[in-house]
Amino acid sequence: MNNTAPVVELQGxxxxxxxxxxxxxxxxxxxxxxxxxxxxxxxxxxxxxxxHMVGLTHPTWGTVRLFGEALSGxxxxxxxxxxxxxxxxxQHGALFSALNVFENVAFPLRELGLVVEExxxxxxxxxxxxxxxxxxxxxxxxxxxxxxxxxRVALARALALEPELLLLDEPTAGLDPxxxxxxxxxxxxxxxxxxxxxxxxxxxxxxxxxxxxxxxVLADGRILTHGSLEDVMAIDHPFIENFFRSERSLxxxxxxxxxx
Amino acid sequence: MAATTLIPxxxxxxxxxxxxxAGAWSLxxxxxxxxxxxxxxxxxAATPVWDLTGVRVMDSFxxxxxxxxWGRRWPQAVEASLDARQALERCALAKGEGIPxxxxxxxxxxxxxxxxxxxxxxxxxxxxxxxxxxxxLELGHLLRDPRQWPLKEISANLYKVGVKAMPVTALxxxxxGVVLSYLSALQLKAFGADVFIVNILGLGIIRELGxxxxxxxxxxxxxxxxxxxxxxxxxxxxxxxxxTMGVSRHTRLVFPKIVALSCAMxxxxxxxxxxxxxGGMVTADLQLDLGYGFFIQTLPRVVPIxxxxxxxxxxxxxxxxxxxxxxxxxxxVKPNTESLSAxxxxxxxxxxxxxxxxxxxxxxxxxxxxxxG
Numbered sequence: 001m002n003n004t005a006p007v008v009e010l011q012g013x014x015x016x017x018x019x020x021x022x023x024x025x026x027x028x029x030x031x032x033x034x035x036x037x038x039x040x041x042x043x044x045x046x047x048x049x050x051x052h053m054v055g056l057t058h059p060t061w062g063t064v065r066l067f068g069e070a071l072s073g074x075x076x077x078x079x080x081x082x083x084x085x086x087x088x089x090x091q092h093g094a095l096f097s098a099l100n101v102f103e104n105v106a107f108p109l110r111e112l113g114l115v116v117e118e119x120x121x122x123x124x125x126x127x128x129x130x131x132x133x134x135x136x137x138x139x140x141x142x143x144x145x146x147x148x149x150x151x152r153v154a155l156a157r158a159l160a161l162e163p164e165l166l167l168l169d170e171p172t173a174g175l176d177p178x179x180x181x182x183x184x185x186x187x188x189x190x191x192x193x194x195x196x197x198x199x200x201x202x203x204x205x206x207x208x209x210x211x212x213x214x215x216x217v218l219a220d221g222r223i224l225t226h227g228s229l230e231d232v233m234a235i236d237h238p239f240i241e242n243f244f245r246s247e248r249s250l251x252x253x254x255x256x257x258x259x260x
Numbered sequence: 261m262a263a264t265t266l267i268p269x270x271x272x273x274x275x276x277x278x279x280x281x282a283g284a285w286s287l288x289x290x291x292x293x294x295x296x297x298x299x300x301x302x303x304x305a306a307t308p309v310w311d312l313t314g315v316r317v318m319d320s321f322x323x324x325x326x327x328x329x330w331g332r333r334w335p336q337a338v339e340a341s342l343d344a345r346q347a348l349e350r351c352a353l354a355k356g357e358g359i360p361x362x363x364x365x366x367x368x369x370x371x372x373x374x375x376x377x378x379x380x381x382x383x384x385x386x387x388x389x390x391x392x393x394x395x396x397l398e399l400g401h402l403l404r405d406p407r408q409w410p411l412k413e414i415s416a417n418l419y420k421v422g423v424k425a426m427p428v429t430a431l432x433x434x435x436x437g438v439v440l441s442y443l444s445a446l447q448l449k450a451f452g453a454d455v456f457i458v459n460i461l462g463l464g465i466i467r468e469l470g471x472x473x474x475x476x477x478x479x480x481x482x483x484x485x486x487x488x489x490x491x492x493x494x495x496x497x498x499x500x501x502x503x504t505m506g507v508s509r510h511t512r513l514v515f516p517k518i519v520a521l522s523c524a525m526x527x528x529x530x531x532x533x534x535x536x537x538x539g540g541m542v543t544a545d546l547q548l549d550l551g552y553g554f555f556i557q558t559l560p561r562v563v564p565i566x567x568x569x570x571x572x573x574x575x576x577x578x579x580x581x582x583x584x585x586x587x588x589x590x591x592x593v594k595p596n597t598e599s600l601s602a603x604x605x606x607x608x609x610x611x612x613x614x615x616x617x618x619x620x621x622x623x624x625x626x627x628x629x630x631x632x633g
Contacts, residue, residue, distance in 0.1 A: 085288070097495075097596035102359055112287075114294055119324060126320050126354040135358030143595045162287040162319040193343045194286070194319055 005068030006031050007165050007197040008053055013062035014221075015048060022048055023059070024221035030214075035191060035198040036226075037208045040218030041239060046201040047091070049218065050167055053199065054088055066165070084112065086165035087158030091173070093150035095142040101128070101153050102138040108160045127156040132182065147174040155183075159190070166190075168200035172207045184210040184256075205249050209256025217243075229253075267316060268293055271300040279307045282314030285322025285344075301329035312340035323347035388588050391514070395584075398508075398515050413516035421482040421517075422524030426531060429477055433532035436473060437465065437539025445547040454548045458555055459632075461540040462563035467630070470533035471574035472619055475582060478525065479611035483586040486517050487607035490590025491600045514591070518583040525579025526572040533571060566630030574622055578615045585611040 006029040013026040022045035030036050038046050051057045052064050055071040064071055066082060074082075095104050105124045109115050115123065125135055131152035142150060151174060158166060166187075172180040184207055190196050202208055208215065208229070215232045217224040219239045225232050233244045243249060269283035269290055283289060290297060312318075327348060340348070402409055444460050490513060493499045499509050537559075544550045589607035593599050 098598035112291075114287075114291055115321075119328065121359055122324055122328070122351070122354060123321065125359055126324065126350060128359075129350070129354045130320075136360060138359040139362065141596065162321055164288075193347065194317065 005065070007034075007067060008199060009065040009068075010049070010052070011063045011065075013049075013052060013059040013064065015045065015052070015057075016060045021221060026062070026218075026221075026223055028216060028223055028226065030197060030199055032197055033191070033195050035187070035211055035213045036200070037212035037215045038199060038201045038218060039203070039208070039215060039243060044218045045221070046218055047169055050088075050169055050199065050201055054086065054167060055083075084108075084161050085163055086167060087161060087163035088167040089151070089155050089158045089169060089171055091169040093142070093154035095145075095150060095154055095157070097142050100139050100141050101133070101145070104142070104153060105156045105160055108157065112161065123160075124156075127160055128153075130159065130186065131156045132179075148176065148179055151175060152179075162194065163196070164194075165197045165199070168198065168202075170202060170204075171200055172202065172204045177206070180204065180207055181210070183207070187211055205244075205252035206256035209253040210258075211256075269297055269322070270314075271297060271304060273304060273307070274311070277307065278309045278311060279304045280311045280314060281326075282316075284317050285315050285326070286317050286319040287321040289317070290322060290325065297325070301325065305329050305331065308336035310335055310338045310340075312338060312344050315340070315344055318344040318347050320347060320350065323351045327351040384588075387592070388584070391584060391588050391591075394510050395515060395518060398510050402511075402515075408511070410512055410516045413512060414520050417516050417520030418524055420485075421478065421521050422527060425478060425481060425524075425528060428481070429474055429528055429532045430535045432477060433470070433473065433536040434539040436469065437461070437536035437541075438543045440464065440469070440536075441540035441543035442547060445544060449548065454550065455554075455558070457540075457544050457548060457550065458558045459562045461537060461544075462559050463567060463631075465536045465540065466533050466563060466571050467567040468571075468619075470536060471529050471571050471578060472615065473536075474525065474528045474532050474575065475578040475615040476612055478521070478528065478579070479582050479586075479608055479615065482521065483582045483611045484604050484608050486583065486586035487590040487593070487604045488600065490514075490587060491593030491603055494591070494593045495595045495597075495600060497595075509591075514587045517587060518580060521579040521583035522576050523579075525582075526575035529571055529575035562632060564630045564632060570622070570626050570630060574619065577618060577622075581614050581618055582611045585614055 008028070008030040010026050010028040013023055013028075014021065015023040026049070028049075038049065040046050048057060052059050053066065055064070067085060069078075069082065071082065072079065095101075096107065099107065102124055105127050106120055109120055109123060124138070128135065128138060133149065133152055133156070137149070142153075145153065151171070155171070168187075171187075172183055175183060187196075187198060188211060191198060198211075200207075200211070212229065214227060215229050216226040217232060217235075217237075217240060219237065224237060224239070225235050232240065244253070267283040267289070269285050270281065272280045272282065274280050315322075323344070332352075334352075338345070338348075441457065441461055444457055445454075448454050448457055448460075490499070493513070499513075502509055502512065541552060541555045544555060545552060586607050589603045589610070593603045
């Protein structure tokens, strides 16, 4: 295994949906320990890029490498092991609707087959406590949860296997500001303790300012810029002007920095 | 950071009073050595001093393993980095027993289960009758205000359940016709009663086999699709979205399906019976040397027209029943995948059962109609 390689590496990625080119030529490398926020206008292909990273979709051209290796390289076991090294939080949670909260979080751990039942209960309780869910809520079904609770349970499930890489699709959309701030603290804490690498797609400037150690701007089918928030904000481009430098955005950014 | 994950975790006894832990106490680091580590931890559980300073990384799995080995309380002394200590403190706060366990099944529950099933059946029956009533009211509304007829939906459904079902019903019908004709021919030859094959095929297919065969196919094909469609619309809240726009789900979703299937089924029955007779006729020609001309001339003489009407009436009634059952189950789907699959299965099974029951009723009610001789 190559330890100096970036955790996520995209090279010359281009994506076409029908006649429409979403990405033209994307090069992106996320070093270990970085919290990268991927921003861009609606329809600029942020979520698609995230799905490329985890291998749910494949780019028309170009290569995607995770932990220095091609996602689909190696034997079945290698691929399985690689997939257990990252966790993804889907935009709408994607909880298994036939399983209750406890079973949802326990699912990846059970699949691993290493954990005995009593440990499993403790681990799930731990993960649920991490996302501020009460143990009494563990038997609820996903349909009975509020939107924010779905998000938190989904995060607990994404964290169940102690991933090295966490991919978050709109993590704070649908959370109230208080929970969003708590979420930022939680991810920061995990990042510090476990050296987590995080790639997130977000529109929430509070979260972005509080959490992200780097920002990549996706516009016109390429990565416009990739750097610290200050560097990115200094660039002259209509999207950056609108997104970061409007009156509202500046307020949100200032607030977010306070939370982080 | 990554390099440390490769250092295997270690448990080392230092003197009598001290245990030193080292390496990566993370899920990935522990996984290959889990059995050994568990055993070593269990051996050292009573040691008073634990030195964790050699631990490079500790995630909640590693912390939990240790915490459980300690019997869920702090040993006399722990030397650890701040991060490891925090991970352990989180374990101390989380209690697996806090998660309620689902209740166990006791003998008394069996009685309750039977009762629940009985009530559920009654509930289904009531809802099914209510749905029929709703459809009658819907019809009344639409007769008074003809502009409201959901003609587009009806036409789309007609195409889906009727036209698109034609190839498969034809194939099955043809094969059944061939098989029936072939088996009958073998028997009839032995009695020298070759010509009666027209009676057997005509009566059997037109009156009985055609409608039932098509019903089974349509229940499996279109009934399940209707239930699944309504069910998914419930899961994705599309039905709720319709309701908030003031559009009745009964008018737009249920009624067109029922009208379309009631209209399409007699036509499908006609089509399938025709193809099945064709199959039978071809086989009769090959097996018994009964010419096509003879078959076609004899058919109207030995099979009174009443049988065809009965067959078509059956088709319409079965279509109505299948669509009603399918919509009934579709509207009861709860927003989860398990419920969707359970209801789709129930829909098909119930539809076929109901059709067979209705067929029995038809057989008794029409026993003196259209039987020659």
